[in-house]
Amino acid sequence: MEILKAEKLVKTFAISEKQRKSLGIKEKKKIAVDGISFTAKSGEVFGLIGPNGAGKTTTMRMLATLIKPDSGDALYNEVSAVKSPTEIRSKLAFLTTDLKPDMKSTPSIMFDFFAELYHVPKDEAQKRKKTLFEEFGIDKFADTMISKLSQGQRQKVSLVNSVIHDPKFVIFDEPTNGLDIIAAREVREFILNMKKAEKCVIISTHLFDLVEKVCDRAAMIMDGKIVVEDTLENLMQGRPLEDAFYDIYTEHMRNKGEM
Numbered sequence: 001m002e003i004l005k006a007e008k009l010v011k012t013f014a015i016s017e018k019q020r021k022s023l024g025i026k027e028k029k030k031i032a033v034d035g036i037s038f039t040a041k042s043g044e045v046f047g048l049i050g051p052n053g054a055g056k057t058t059t060m061r062m063l064a065t066l067i068k069p070d071s072g073d074a075l076y077n078e079v080s081a082v083k084s085p086t087e088i089r090s091k092l093a094f095l096t097t098d099l100k101p102d103m104k105s106t107p108s109i110m111f112d113f114f115a116e117l118y119h120v121p122k123d124e125a126q127k128r129k130k131t132l133f134e135e136f137g138i139d140k141f142a143d144t145m146i147s148k149l150s151q152g153q154r155q156k157v158s159l160v161n162s163v164i165h166d167p168k169f170v171i172f173d174e175p176t177n178g179l180d181i182i183a184a185r186e187v188r189e190f191i192l193n194m195k196k197a198e199k200c201v202i203i204s205t206h207l208f209d210l211v212e213k214v215c216d217r218a219a220m221i222m223d224g225k226i227v228v229e230d231t232l233e234n235l236m237q238g239r240p241l242e243d244a245f246y247d248i249y250t251e252h253m254r255n256k257g258e259m
């Protein structure tokens with residue numbers, strides 16, 4: 001059983017004078033993440049859902065050891081991401097839709113490149129390539145230039161490349177953002193496959209339907225804080241997640257005195 005525990009993660013960014021002027025604000029600091037804690041387990045998909053600017057990407061980047069929290073930690077089976085980032089990186093996959101594949105390469109060449117990057121031994125890499133390419137249907141276009149592939153095919157290649165080293169933890173920030181409906185569907189299927197393979201999967205998104213379709217548990221995040229965390233069933237209580245979210249959002253804004 002794999003367990004990821006986010007413990008009181010905090011991240012504050014300094015706001016430059018230029019940013020302050022363009023945004024018309026006086027604050028010199030922005031608390032992007034303000035004490036986020038949650039637990040995710042293998043065999044389930046945990047979702048962080050919230051509006052733009054809520055702190056999802058900052059949280060995911062701290063989980064993935066790409067930035068250090070000001071305080072707090074992420075414990076992967078009790079191993080600290082703050083103290084042992086290199087060890088943690090070898091156990092996780094991080095994917096965002098912001099990364100663009102090299103158009104002049106092919107899925108097969110890209111796979112070899114990432115396998116080397118992740119220090120996967122050559123014969124093991126070739127075995128994994130065969131299995132993963134067959135599983136996701138990439139074998140049919142393994143030697144086609146990336147530029148000639150559809151968006152869905154490209155996203156599949158990125159997904160497969162992110163799990164070359166057989167990580168136990170899978171962290172996807174806005175995994176379907178900007179994808180067409182076919183590509184988004186393939187990403188959802190991939191997420192569910194990872195869950196079936198007993199990975200601990202954490203996704204962040206602002207899309208309710210993605211959470212409804214793949215998540216077992218979810219936390220709603222606003223202004224850098226988790227306002228509610230529960231099983232999907234308990235969060236929805238028989239109505240669409242969007243309606244449940246809106247009720248919580250209205251209450252949150254009312255408490256802040258903004259509605």
Ligand SMILES: Nc1ncnc2c1ncn2[C@@H]1O[C@H](COP(=O)(O)OP(=O)(O)O)[C@@H](O)[C@H]1O
Nearest residue numbers: 013014030032051052053054055056057058059
């Ligand atoms: N590098 C940064 N410098 C300054 N502010 C930042 C930086 N990164 C994020 N922020 C701010 O922190 C808040 C949370 O951002 P982010 O984590 O990207 O939210 P989300 O992914 O939920 O849209 C936003 O107000 C954003 O403008």
Ligand SMILES: [Mg+2]
Nearest residue numbers: 056057058174
């Ligand atoms: Mg984001």
